[in-house]
Amino acid sequence: MFFSILFPTREQHGESRQTDAPACFRDLNLDRIFAPVFQSKKGFKLEDFFYTSLHDPEIIVYRQDVMRELENNELRALFSDFSREIYDLGQYMNTIRSSLTSGDSWRSNYLTRGQMLDYADRYCRTVSALLDGISRLTLRSAGLRGFAEYLSAYCASESYTGLCARVKQLRDAFSTVEYCMLIKNGTIRVRKYEGQADHSGQILKTFEKFRQGVGKDYRHKMMQEPYAAYVEAAVLNMLSELYKDIFADLYGFCSRYLHFDDETILRFSREIPFYLSWLDFITPLRQTGLSFCYPRLCNTAEHLYDYDGFDLALARIEYGKTVVNDFALNAPERIIVVTGPNQGGKTTFARAFGQVHYLASLGLCVPGREAALYLFDNIFTHFGQEEDLSTLNGKLQDDLVRLHELLDRATSRSILIVNEIFASTTLSDALSLGGHMMDAFAALGAPTVLVTFLDELASHGPETVSMMSTIREDDPTKRTFKIVRKPPDGLAYAIYIAGKHGLTYEQLCGRLGK
């Protein structure tokens, strides 16, 4: 029996989830990626699902299948409308139930019952519309198929069909009524309407000839909500004397159907936005030509890759100017060492590596054209502070403490992202510490990305892959933001820059030599 669109079984759904953002969120800019997603689905409490990375491939595949199917725009629109509406109705009905059972005439009156009638009406229309929509489609994913089967059984049930019939009957009855209010001083009187003429219409007609094109609308936006609910309730109460039968019917309906909303359908409406919000988020990026794919999840790190990947947090800001990059780790390769000019996209590349793994573990589609990613137990990040030389020793100590902790907790199933550590110490220190660190990483055997200014680390051993941020050949002052497999050559860029200012060796000799 279908239970949740996020987990194949009820038991998996019941397992505890993380309620706070994991430690790697900040460094990988995952917080920035998810912020608009959370923002767009405030109140749905989706955070837990995005904070809890999965390690069970069965659940990940269950989600990937659902999401792949939801890439169909028609289907997505269908669920998007449904989810928002049912979620809201669920919230409203909680309030209505507490009002109607309060025994307090201030809260339990014909206006409240009118609201319940309205919610029931909307619920029926929304549920039936969804059934109508999905019965025309063939669903393939286990999750959506399961839900569709549940929905059609529910809609055929007597309790649901009975609800719909009662709602319609009441609506029809109320729609026949037109009444008149005489408002004078502080008193409202009501009577049935008796064909009195429309005064506004007459005025409109008299002044019609002065119309010049479309005029400004001076009508005030009048709240459909009555200003004082109790006055409206009092008016309804008076009307219940004029239209006794209809109002008695409404009263009976409200006691009989107080709990008309279905728990599983409510849960679905809360959880489907997990997929919808993600697809909404990536759609504009796709339109700029960026690729997203459903990665294969690997139990070993023998062959990991992502082609045309990118940093999602950055892509969202750059909009259309994003540079894509590939990575591939083939055994015995485990460690990508990224070097090259600053501001050349090294950190971005490292973040993208971490992001793509994290996103994959949630069952989401991820940046890239095609990907095979590691089924990790944990992502550890260590981002040093760049270019802050004011607290040299403190920083180095801090770096080492954190590195130690990281190595303590990491396993060969972990993913490591280490960015520019040891930047705040002498070169010889950095080199020897860096060497130790590389030994440790190699021994650990976990997939690692290391961004560093130390070229030497890139040739540490067979487990390292050297990659470089590159510059344009025709204009060395411009970065390409491409990170490619390439041995490090840290001097090239400096020579270009020096040449531009006439300060290479030859140039300076020439100038000094007159």
Place this chain on the structure above:
Amino acid sequence: MKANLMFRDRDFDLKADPCFGKDILTADLELKRILSNMAQGDEMISAACSTALFCPLQSIEEIRYRQENLRDAFRNPGAVRQLYKITVETEKKRRSSWHWLSSSYLSSTFSGAVELMKIYTGMLMELRLIADSKLSGFQSEGFRNLLTMLRRELDDDYFAEVRAHLNDLKDGDGMLVSATFGNYLQGVHYVLRRKTRKDSWWRWHFAPSFTIAPRDEAGAADLGKRRDRAVNEAANALAQAAEHLEGFFVMLRNELAFYVGCLNLADNLRALGMPICFPGLLSTDSKDRSWRGLYDVSLALTKNAAVVGNDLDANDKRLYVITGANQGGKSTFLRSMGQVQLMAQCGMFVGADSFSAPIRRGVFSHFKKEEDTAMRSGKLEEELARMSEAADHLEGGALMLFNESFAATNEREGSEICRQITKALIENDVEVFSVTHLYTYAVAFLGDRQTQFLRAQRLDSGERTFKVVPGEPLQTAFGEDLYKKIFG
């Protein structure tokens, strides 16, 4: 209700986008002087005339329509000025009444609209009285339509109906409102109902009733909102009517302003003894022009004296190259050519004994900048940039006026640039008037049958007439003369 004095079938939009180069044309052709003379200190006239001038009409029909109306204004200057005065008066009254339509309180929108309607109906009555007495003096379609419309739409019965409504809305016997049930049974579709005889007090007296408690502010506010909802449509209808009448008066004022401006300028030119005439317009593809006594209106106004005019009949020409002595009247001639084209195409009279020319798809001017003190190379670039900008807007059928353009470099380079540009323009059906000192450029068009050469006239005695007459370019300019004159 429409004024339709500027266009037979549409409004005169003061916010219409002006043609390209409005500011450039204003400066190059010295149009400010002309506009301020038309306005005589009235900003509305200035705005209306400026809009008309910088939105040149493209059809002979439209131009004739205005010309006819303007002829009528010349016949009835008193009535036209009187109508204009009423529109100005209306605006003054509206401002000093302190009523306006937009408000965060519907009740003030409502009462404001009622008061403004009273002002407007009063002024409409004044308009109608003029229409009653002056209609017979008018012959043009535009003015006759306007005055007839005022008499037809605003008869005495109509004024009575309006007053009845304005009174009914002050009824204090309670407001009758009908409603139906909304989605959650709240009252919706409030409609203000006119009470009938059946709504006598005793029938309503026995109806169910609810009275709010004496100090119940929320309840009182709720009842107020109910009234607002009921009166919303009526207030809107009234406010829109008031707005539309305001619009009508503004429109009428703007359109009359153009004719009053024309009356002003005509009066002043006549006082200087300068001729004015209604121009004849030919279709855009014509290459003929003729003028008699064409003069620089701005110069006449500035000097406050009569100035020299020029004459020519040109057939099948597309390029006019004007050369000759400095201070010989070349720029003045060029300016008059630009002025006359813009004035003719907005339906005005022009400063000439007679004038006819094709309708032009825009007037463009490119004048050497006197005040530019930048380096020579920068100057040429600036000139080219300006030309390039104009080229973005130029099309076949346009009129291009060059005044010593591209001379900010040596003659050979300047001539070549200028020749290439000019050649490209005329071959693409842009009519070009080019005042130039660039001899190499000027003679490049010798022998072209479609080029008219003009020269600043110099009598055998060496004296200048400030006239521009047919004549091919001469190798030397007359700077020497000027030097002698100034330095003795």
